[in-house]
Amino acid sequence: MNPEKAARWLSMALDNELPEARRTQLERYLEQHPELVQLRQQWQQLGEHCRRTAPAPDQTPAAAWQDVQRALRQQNAPREAHATILPLRPRWGWLAAAAAVLIMAGVWGWNLRSPSLDLRPIALADRTQVEWVETDLPDAMSMVYEDSTTGLTVIWVMTSDNGEEDEHAG
Amino acid sequence: MAAPASNPVNRDDEPIDVARLVHAAQGGDEQAFGELMQAYHARIYAVLIGMVRNADDARDVSQQVWIKVWSKLDTFKGDANFYTWLYRVATFAGLDFIRRRDRRRETEISDALEPDRNADDIVPTSLTSRPDHAALSAEVQDVFEQALQTLSPEHRTTLILREVEGLSYDEIATVMKCRRGTVMSRIFYARKRIQQALEDLR
Numbered sequence: 001m002n003p004e005k006a007a008r009w010l011s012m013a014l015d016n017e018l019p020e021a022r023r024t025q026l027e028r029y030l031e032q033h034p035e036l037v038q039l040r041q042q043w044q045q046l047g048e049h050c051r052r053t054a055p056a057p058d059q060t061p062a063a064a065w066q067d068v069q070r071a072l073r074q075q076n077a078p079r080e081a082h083a084t085i086l087p088l089r090p091r092w093g094w095l096a097a098a099a100a101v102l103i104m105a106g107v108w109g110w111n112l113r114s115p116s117l118d119l120r121p122i123a124l125a126d127r128t129q130v131e132w133v134e135t136d137l138p139d140a141m142s143m144v145y146e147d148s149t150t151g152l153t154v155i156w157v158m159t160s161d162n163g164e165e166d167e168h169a170g
Numbered sequence: 171m172a173a174p175a176s177n178p179v180n181r182d183d184e185p186i187d188v189a190r191l192v193h194a195a196q197g198g199d200e201q202a203f204g205e206l207m208q209a210y211h212a213r214i215y216a217v218l219i220g221m222v223r224n225a226d227d228a229r230d231v232s233q234q235v236w237i238k239v240w241s242k243l244d245t246f247k248g249d250a251n252f253y254t255w256l257y258r259v260a261t262f263a264g265l266d267f268i269r270r271r272d273r274r275r276e277t278e279i280s281d282a283l284e285p286d287r288n289a290d291d292i293v294p295t296s297l298t299s300r301p302d303h304a305a306l307s308a309e310v311q312d313v314f315e316q317a318l319q320t321l322s323p324e325h326r327t328t329l330i331l332r333e334v335e336g337l338s339y340d341e342i343a344t345v346m347k348c349r350r351g352t353v354m355s356r357i358f359y360a361r362k363r364i365q366q367a368l369e370d371l372r
Contacts, residue, residue, distance in 0.1 A: 007358070007362070008354075008358050011354070011358040011361055012354060012358075015332060015338075015339065015357065017338070017339050017354070039365070042365055042368075043361050043365065046333075046361060046364060046368075047333045049314060050220070050329065050330065050333035050334055051333060051334055053220075053314070054216040054219065054220055054334045055216075055219065055225070056212055056215075056216075057212055057215035057216075057228075057229065057232070058225065058229070059229060061207055061208040061211035061212070062204075064207065064211055064229075064232065064233065064236070065207050065208070065211075065236075067233055068207070068236045068237055068240070069200070071233060071237055072237060072240060075237070
């Protein structure tokens with residue numbers, strides 16, 4: 001057995017992970033190599049040191065539990081509801097957003113090409129004849145035009161004193 | 171630690187029925203979950219402070235762990251020990267925290283003389299007030315902490331799970347999702363590294 005292998009076995013023996021047969025073999029080796037006995041003592045001290053440097057929490061479990069409950073309520077994540085949220089990783093989130101934009105742009109573009117859905121603004125003003133007429137009402141203005149959709153003549157009466165507008169169709 | 175992780179006790183040092191509490195907590199019983207937290211709180215904190223080496227960070231990560239445990243409890247199927255599942259959640263949260271912290275420090279390196287020696291960590295604040303720690307010289311503590319900091323988070327975590335929590339190699343392998351041989355190597359390497367640092371001091 002070489003020193004490196006002996007040290008590995010020693011480490012395992014300290015953790016009670018070395019099979020019994022190898023432990024016996026190691027013990028025989030240690031009898032002839034006192035430097036490894038010293039190493040064993042130092043590693044044991046190291047373990048004690050690790051345990052000593054693991055302080056108890058400065059918060060009681062009850063206080064910690066209250067903090068956790070508070071945080072859970074803030075997150076509004078009741079387990080009873082079994083609400084399932086599928087979070088997207090950041091890079092997939094960007095991809096999803098880009099895909100959504102592309103889809104929306106495609107639909108809009110297709111609609112522009114489609115004769116059944118003409119989304120271009122209609123120049124109603126060009127096709128509507130508006131005429132201002134005199135009225136007997138004080139401080140009032142009247143506007144008359146023919147509604148192209150219904151075929152009715154629309155008369156708008158706007159008064160300036162209270163901002164009210166009246167609409168009459170005939 | 172008063173009792174092994176496999177046999178936790180309540181605040182009156184009475185053994186608790188972990189399986190019953192877990193089942194109740196999975197059904198939304200907050201009191202049952204509180205009892206589980208009571209039983210394992212100190213252990214999870216011990217693992218985390220061993221990993222992150224800072225009391226405030228350990229407390230923050232510990233809280234995150236318990237929130238995660240509550241929200242993920244449905245995924246625990248009972249085919250493994252609850253404490254190994256719990257340690258796994260804790261160690262992965264701790265490792266994730268360390269990686270994010272290290273990345274943050276890399277970007278802030280110009281502000282630090284030594285990247286691993288921030289003023290608010292190295293020796294846990296509560297550690298300095300412990301009477302049984304008075305015999306250790308500040309120099310030895312410092313060297314020990316430096317040596318621990320030089321270990322990778324995985325090596326440090328493996329050592330803590332073994333030396334502080336007393337988990338077996340198989341249990342550590344389950345917790346850290348690695349092979350038993352990897353656990354053995356990590357512990358051996360960590361011991362040699364820290365031993366070497368302490369010998370250099372002498």
